Amino acid sequence: MSQPVVEIRDLHFRWQPDHDDVLNIADMRVEPGERLFLVGHSGSGKSTLLSLLAGVMVPQAGTLSVLGQNLRALGSAQRDHFRADHVGFIFQMFNLIPYLSVVDNVLLPLRFSRTRREHVARLRHAETDEALRLLEHLGLTDKALLQRQVTELSVGQQQRVAAARSLIGAPQLLIADEPTSALDPHHRQAFIELLFRECKEQGSTLLFVSHDHTLGGRFDRRLDMHDINAVRQEVD
């Protein structure tokens, strides 16, 4: 069968050797092309899990593979490289570099990843055109808007620019960490639809993290941090 995009077994993570575990995940798999909704309130360990998936930190024990690559086997620079090549991120807000133009923000991942640069090159058009194409797909066509400072865009527009950035060069895994919580309810569902469409087109797997249960309706699968993390969390 095809290789899972994320494979976790018996994973343990703690901040310091003499601290208690904050994550203990017996088993978690994400299949290629899957749209997974990961729900968990703050303090449930979801941010820690994302940092592990991003390769910013490594677990002390267990298996953690992304796209078949055991992240524990890589050095920190290699993990950074791996992230640049294969993972796209969208955060809650303030995703954009304020001093870069809209297009330059979208192009930013290509500066850090040769793999994603080459992917764009295979599409046989210029990098800027690819950025504009993605922006257009996400409904940002207004030329005047693209000329503006990114800080002048609305939050919804900023999130769509961030989505275009995470998608450029077609990384296999897209991690969206509360990307809609700054949006009003009307725009939330529309934004999720956009993500679905682009992920499907690019063949990317989507890991969507939120504390808001109501958003999970149209995903392929839902996972609750409570169910996968064996560590007792104090609910605050």
Added chain:
Amino acid sequence: MAVLRLAWQSLLNRRFTALITIFTIALSVALLLGVERLRHDARAGFANTISGTDLLVGARSGPTQLLLYSVFHIGNATNNISWKTYKELSQHRKIAWTVPISLGDSHAGYRVIGTTPGFYQHYRFAGDRELAFAQGRTFDDVFDVVLGSEVARKLGYQVGDQIILAHGAGKVSLIKHEDKPFRVVGILQASGTPVDRSLQVHLSGIEAIHKDWFSGSPIPGVKFDAERVRNMNLTPKTITAFLVGLKSRIATFRVQRDINEFEKEPLLAILPGAALAELWEMMAVAENALLVVSVMVVLVGLTGMLTVLLTSLNERRREMAILRSLGARPAQVFVLVVGEASVISLIGLLAGVLLLYLGMAGLRPWLETEYNLFISLGLPGSRELSLMLLVWVSGTLIGLIPAQRAYRNSLADGLTIRV
């Protein structure tokens, strides 16, 4: 490199604070290089005060003292040389020329040099430059006087003006030679040497105004008017010092020894170049203090940059986290900040150099006329270039401090976006 381009764009975004930082560094660099250039040119100007003279001879004292009173007109001679001795020594077979110098009188605080027209012929400065006349000609008559450029400018004299010499040095002169006025016949061009601050008359003029004097004061009841004095024997009895030019420089030490061992009168012959170098060494402390102060100013400028960079880091934590999420290594975050420090100090440095040259071009005439300082507008020398390199390297090294912090922050923050 992608990261350096980002550093540049990030810097443009904060261009206001960046410009102020750059301006601070530019000012400090301009000061440092300005001091260095001034130091170099002042030293060169000093060493060039007198050249072309192989030996300087005066009554026996110390070399520095002889140089100070005979060339720089600072202080007074303790003793004179008799005319007879001068005459005898000027016949030395290895000596090509001699120029006598007689000091002791002044005008409005400026020293009067009693000499011969040979002074203009043989006095050289700044390598091989001769004294040149801005107006008029050399002295000819007993009561002719030639003015140094500063004397003429400060006192507003023109060729044809009459002036009175005073006995002794100092601005508040005790007794004036009022009965024997001198006529200005020439004004010299500025040379940057003590000659600018002197008046020159013929030796016979000095003798003439003292004909009715004895041992430093007027003889009571004796008064010779100017016309009468003209017809008297105006050969001086003593002179203060004399300049010597040799037929061949090889004989310098030989002639120096001959003069120093002259039996009829205790004399001292010195090599002006060596004595000048010795004198300059005495001023090296002040010179170094100046340099130390300007180095401090550059440090202050760079510390300003450090402050700005450190302050901006907190605002930029979010930016760093975004870059990290895009795959930037902590090392690249480090380069981003060091690159910024490096770019700021480089631009500051170049702006400083520009500022310095503009400043020098603007201040040159003023420095020349007010301080007799001749500043060269040439390209930076190797010492200046190494100072510039040092500033750039220091600026970049100082950037390591915020860079190290950014590196630590980005390791700790990971992808957590701090607002």
